[in-house]
């Protein structure tokens with residue numbers, strides 16, 4: 001089986017964040033208490049749909065919502081150590097966007113990557129960095145209310 005065959009050619013529609021009019025900055029997506037350890041939430045009102053979870057190390061991470069294998073919602077998956085495991089075929093994704101485990105495969109396909117989102121916490125609130133051009137997060141960037 002080739003890498004091409006392992007990655008679904010058509011996935012659920014992931015909104016294009018480049019089409020957003022939001023300015024660059026940190027967008028509040030939840031309260032810290034809404035995402036306890038080993039839980040994941042789905043965020044639909046961001047410029048694209050994302051999943052945000054808290055790993056066993058208490059760190060928050062974010063990825064595009066839909067699994068790059070065959071499109072399952074990763075928010076329905078399970079936090080496994082500090083990664084998130086897809087509910088459909090159990091591919092496990094790290095916060096850096098790399099698939100880091102496929103239970104039934106000897107090799108992880110090179111194309112098994114997804115977009116990651118920088119997440120931070122401040123004063124009991126959870127923020128995700130957004131920049132239309134995917135510029136790296138500015139730790140001192142402006143904060144906005146998405147919710």
Ligand code: FES
Nearest residue numbers: 067069070086089
């Ligand atoms: S849809 Fe197959 S592992 Fe996610």
